[in-house]
Amino acid sequence: MSLESRVTEIIIDKLGVKPEQVTMEAQFDTDLGADSIDQYELIMGFEDAFGLRIDEDEATKLTTVGKVVEYLREKNLDQ
């Protein structure tokens, strides 16, 4: 499964959104309706799924789906 698909799957599971809403450009707050606790839970979901820890400063920058994918790719977690 591609990195994009894995990230999309986690977002659908945590936020209860429809697959077509989860575009790379989608903003977690305005497009996917995630409040700050939703977003924190989502970060924890990525941490669990990819076996890493994302510190708070970095987490606040991950505001779109694409930015998460990019971040994980930089961490070489796309295999």
Place this chain on the structure above:
Amino acid sequence: MAKRVVITGSGIIGPVGKTASENWKNIVSGISGIRTITLVDPENFTSKIAGEVKDFDPLDYLDRKVAKRTDRYTQFAMVAAREAYAESGIENNIHPERIGVIIGSGIGGITTFEHEHKVALERGVNRINPFFCPMMISNIAAGRVGIDVGAKGLNLSTVTACASSGHAIAIAVDMIRLGRVEAILAGGAEAPITLTGVGGFCQLKALSTRNDDPETASRPFDRDRDGFVISEGGAVIVLEELEHAEKRGAKIIAEVSGSGMTCDAFHITAPAEDGEGSARAMKLAMQDAGIKPEDVGYINAHGTSTLLNDINETKAIKTALGEENAMKTPVSSTKSITGHMLGAASAVEVIFTAFALRDGILPPTATLQNPDEGCDLDYVPGTARKADIKHALSNSLGFGGHNVTIALKKYSGK
């Protein structure tokens, strides 16, 4: 003239059905909801039986995001509240700021608590779900129902163990009488069938161990009773000011004519000697409703099937009504069929009592075969009975010595 309060909607999800009418059908027929526990491995419990809500999938009612972020007890409250709210037809007939919510729970989100406690121990406190606190707290059912139906009036929660939803109703009635709001969704919810929930009550020696015969294990007033049967579910009613309800042509189920609330100030779990506190609650409720003991046509007892409750409640009824009236008044415990839904129990039983008044049918103490010595009232044993009654009482008692009695009156039109 003092304001009067009526029930214009009812909702129940519990071990004998997922709607109020399905529940009532099974209650009148005496069809038990008690089975072997499936929600958690019962192997090490002394009591391996319970009244579970069968085949409950929150996604049948709630969207995925809400379902994932609510404890089972909150889900039951939301399901019951939606049913009551829909039946009442009050939506668009009241300003959102003039309808409130009072929903009680004895425990709150114990499933969530256990789950996240395990996470904290096994994986560390920084892996606790960020939604843990707002899922677990025992007031969140009231908050969620407020959001769900858009009720912006007073919103709070009552926590008095097995009397929780009785207090919710009693306080709601008084709030409406005072003119704080015109309507309130009132009731309770509980989902205690977990490792520590059932395990804790087992350790208190409070639960029936009649594991080989679940359907007759809850035997209120019977000489062979050996404890209560733990159950889960939710029950909510729409309480509405009488004139407000009549003006909009609402279908009125029954009137809640009064309440009585007392404390034993005696012991944390045992009822006071001779049910002294409960007797005073019944007297206060009759006084509040403006009725005399001879007017009471039926009492829905707390009737838990524990040794102490049933004998003391019998004595309490005799004290409150006087021996002669007590002997003539039918008393039944629907816990013989539902088991004990703890924080939801009182609201469930107020609904059954309202239906009894509306339909002229007294629900039975279905499992009663051999009344215990000292349990000598008319407990409507075995099968339901037709009786056109005008006034009824519903009793509830909770650990801590909390007693509440709700008085109801048949509604016979404008």
